[in-house]
Amino acid sequence: MTLEGHAEVLELARLLDAEPERFAYLEGVSPDAVRELSKRATVVLYDRDRRFGRIALASRIPPAQLTAWIAQHAFGRLCARITALMDTDRAVALATRMPTTFLADLAVQLDPRRARDIIFALPRKQRNRATSCAHGPSLAAASRSRSSASS
Amino acid sequence: MAPDRLHAVRAQYGDPLPEGLDALSEDELADLASALAEAREEQSVAVDAAIDQALSHLPWLVRRPVRMIP
Numbered sequence: 265m266t267l268e269g270h271a272e273v274l275e276l277a278r279l280l281d282a283e284p285e286r287f288a289y290l291e292g293v294s295p296d297a298v299r300e301l302s303k304r305a306t307v308v309l310y311d312r313d314r315r316f317g318r319i320a321l322a323s324r325i326p327p328a329q330l331t332a333w334i335a336q337h338a339f340g341r342l343c344a345r346i347t348a349l350m351d352t353d354r355a356v357a358l359a360t361r362m363p364t365t366f367l368a369d370l371a372v373q374l375d376p377r378r379a380r381d382i383i384f385a386l387p388r389k390q391r392n393r394a395t396s397c398a399h400g401p402s403l404a405a406a407s408r409s410r411s412s413a414s415s
Numbered sequence: 416m417a418p419d420r421l422h423a424v425r426a427q428y429g430d431p432l433p434e435g436l437d438a439l440s441e442d443e444l445a446d447l448a449s450a451l452a453e454a455r456e457e458q459s460v461a462v463d464a465a466i467d468q469a470l471s472h473l474p475w476l477v478r479r480p481v482r483m484i485p
Contacts (some may be wrong), residue, residue: 280454297433304428304429318485326481342458
């Protein structure tokens with residue numbers, strides 16, 4: 265099994281909230297195929313649940329401080345699924361009211377392709393702290409992708 | 416006609432499936448399909464619970480417009 269293949273299996277397991285050992289049999293499948301499975305699972309989990317869009321809309325109504333508290337205490341890691349559906353200004357307003365450790369947890373769960381604009385709209389200091397707390401592969405991937413896009 | 420071994424995986428992950436999955440055993444294919452089905456179910460339950468909890472924290476004046484979002 266290649267390192268790349270193992271990383272893809274880890275990503276699929278993280279997405280499906282399962283132990284990576286469960287998918288040991290996928291280590292014989294090509295990394296591209298496992299990556300494609302993760303993409304499909306992302307679409308199923310993020311896009312086919314219309315409640316996330318409604319929650320993103322609802323998050324505009326209460327004051328930002330209250331919404332940020334509710335997001336953290338009621339939705340927890342599910343915030344990562346909702347973030348990409350929010351407008352950037354509102355998402356940043358909420359993120360700046362959340363603890364760095366919580367943002368770090370979210371960073372690991374975020375799909376950087378969907379939340380790129382929000383990640384880079386965060387104040388640099390907060391983004392750096394969250395990244396260093398999480399050692400977030402998602403943020404790191406987004407950073408790499410942004411760097412390569414700008415070079 | 417041979418039964419479609421990949422039917423359950425296709426039903427969960429969509430069509431066309433990436434190449435190479437037909438090398439997996441019946442049990443492995445079943446597990447791959449059920450892993451996503453379980454994740455969907457767990458997410459659905461978690462979202463329901465989170466929505467209930469979130470609404471319970473909202474002042475009643477705000478709760479009504481939030482509930483009205485289509």
